[in-house]
Amino acid sequence: MTFSRRQFIEWAASMSAVTMATRSGARLVMRLSAAEPAGFRPDLLPSQKEIWDHETWMAKLGPKYTGNRAHVQFVDFLATQMKSFGLDVAREHYALPMWEAKRWEITIAPAAGAPFKAPVTSYFPYSGQTLAAGVTGELVYAGSAPTFKLDALQGKVALVDFKTGVRNWAHE
Numbered sequence: 001m002t003f004s005r006r007q008f009i010e011w012a013a014s015m016s017a018v019t020m021a022t023r024s025g026a027r028l029v030m031r032l033s034a035a036e037p038a039g040f041r042p043d044l045l046p047s048q049k050e051i052w053d054h055e056t057w058m059a060k061l062g063p064k065y066t067g068n069r070a071h072v073q074f075v076d077f078l079a080t081q082m083k084s085f086g087l088d089v090a091r092e093h094y095a096l097p098m099w100e101a102k103r104w105e106i107t108i109a110p111a112a113g114a115p116f117k118a119p120v121t122s123y124f125p126y127s128g129q130t131l132a133a134g135v136t137g138e139l140v141y142a143g144s145a146p147t148f149k150l151d152a153l154q155g156k157v158a159l160v161d162f163k164t165g166v167r168n169w170a171h172e
Helices: 005-014 048-060 069-084
Strands: 106-108 116-118 138-144 156-161
Touching: none
Parallel strands: 138 156
Antiparallel strands: 106 116
């Protein structure tokens, strides 16, 4: 079986695990060579909808910082899935001392109009603590990374744009 570069990238992007050991000690490894076309079993792969549903569910968990509730829930899900395939799952538990926010939000009070809560995708762990009452200040646009300016911000809340590199795998 031969894959174009685009087909291979699409296939690789949809796979979350490559090799796992089974109870019998055999290995589950997908072979992409033309020498063993019978080894490729597309009927064993999840459908595009199943993959999308899992990705959507995973994203809704929120940020998965090591050891936080969302991370533990996702790891438990993976272990359950592997066990359902008849695989042995060995887990090592470690109590990770970390700070995790219990809630986060930003309320915007414009000069004209009613205050509103702006959507926030996540918080940044270990960034410091805020009192329960929160902080109040003028919202100031400080620019885009890496050329933003942080001078004259005393008592203000800075908004900085950070661009995320997006890769369109389908057009590689």
